Amino acid sequence: MSQIQSGPSTHSNLHPAFMTPQKLLPVEKCSLGCPILDCCIGGGIPCNSITEIVAESGSGKTQLCLQLSLRAQLPPFLGGLSASSLYLYTEFPFPTRRLHQLSSALQSQYPQIFVDDYNPCDSVFLQSVNNADQLLDIMPQIESFLENSKPRLPVRVIVIDSIAALFRSEFENTASDLIRRSSLFFKISGKLKELAKRFNLAVLVINQVMDFVESGCGVNEVRIGNLGSFYSSGRRVCPALGLSWANCVNSRLFLSKDEYESGLVGGGESGSVSRETRRRLHVVFAPHLPGLSCEFVIRREGVLGVNR
């Protein structure tokens, strides 16, 4: 253990570089910009790690991703990484208006950071991806982009929104297709991990859900025990893409939404009942986090946690 290397190892370094945990501390994290949410996920989305957000549509997955990709530009003392982000989107259209909205909210929140008409949107790089093979194909391009391009801020965040859209349409439910599919999972996640390690990236991947079918041991989704089944909108759902993909991520977060009846003061069945959506963020698994959860709301200025 005489050879101790500090900092991220360079790619060309072939010597065994032993590190002690102290050398790895502190783990850099990108804050979500809300102390309640950050508390739930241990300070933010960690670098050198793949974090997955699983949720049904309309739960706020994309909102969180947009927020993270903008917040990454803040300096470390404000919870950011002083970095720009790369946003790979597979579901069209990309919510440009929402990004602008969040961007101007961020600008007005930190006018001292964003000076000289600098628009936070300028440091979010977009790339559309149409299918899984294309995602694998552009990995070398992403690598050379990370390596060579010299943007105002270095790219330290990669968002893939969403990985499920790439895989859910194209593949048949046959053995050969599923083998090809999981082989692609492993290649993509292997490459992502390599990039995350090399450039100390925070990688955020979005996944969709599917209905949980009791004892329905489908060909593609073999489940053991209660690996991932959650309640959202009163339905029991589990993450799409199955077990092989679950092995590809380091941490998994789940967003649920449920409609509650509020305003029961009116009383009785005749009283008008206003409905309210309650959203929660759960930590499903993460090597560094307990299984906490917290409630959040989506406002004009972004996603905010609430104490209830």
Next chain:
Amino acid sequence: MMTSASTGFNCYLDGSIVSLWVLSANLEISESAALEILKVASSRGSVMDGNNAIVQQEQQQQKQSHNPKDWIAVDPQNAWDLLHEERSLMTHITTSCVDLDDILGGGISCKQVTEIGGVPGIGKTQLGIQLAVNVQMPPYCGGLGGKAIYIDTEGSFMAERAQEIAEACVEDLSCPVEIQGKDVKIVIIDSIAFHFRQGFEDLALRTRILGDMALKLMKLAKVCSLAKKNNAIYVAVMPQVYVSNFGLSFVLLLSLIQDFFALQGDSWSRCCTNRVILYWNGNERYAYIDKSPYLRPAAASYSVTSRGIRNSASNCKRSRLV
């Protein structure tokens, strides 16, 4: 020396059982001559008398070696010595969960390769970090007073979590203890599956590499303990349950859940001494001893707390035979 190719005695150490009469009969020499041979053999440092079985270690490697000096370097041991040595050296690293230690016979055992498998989020990494911390405790606290090498292939090792578990571990020690271990006593590979599930189109090649690596791991576990006697190496390997991208395992997987745990295929399952499967039972985490040469198949519940691996929250003892 003492070679008779026709009778199969290439050297006096060849074969695991050599007795006076067998030797004399096979070599067609008188018993006194055979006794002389055995005396020479024993004077070369081996502990034997004519009637005792000699258990020879690493016999395979001996056969490959043609230099007589290499043969003598190895101590042949009889079974009694081995047992005695095993009892004195067969120490364990505690997992910090009493129930789990119970079914494991005291913890993760020495000189062996232990495989820990389970679905994502079940606590494989947590167990690995816990072991890496526990190995540093002195022997009377359940550790080995040694260091750990943690090989992280997945990027799941979180330094902050290691720190959290280590701090809890120090708090739990009632009195301050001296930690002065220098030797590496455990190697944790988290996970072995990562490199083998991508880019292997050739199944045969994958099997060969896996087998080769498994042998090296076992040798590391054994040889290092032989070289320095008290410096036993424990190897915990953490494969993941995964849907294999190879047709063969894929078929296995569809047949039975048990087969599903044959993660790396059959070749790998032969390579590990012990295999522990972690699984969910309702909302409780369980560990099951799937394969072990000396432990009974048993299951025990455990829980992952902020302080590390601990007994399951429900206080009743849940260890049971399956």
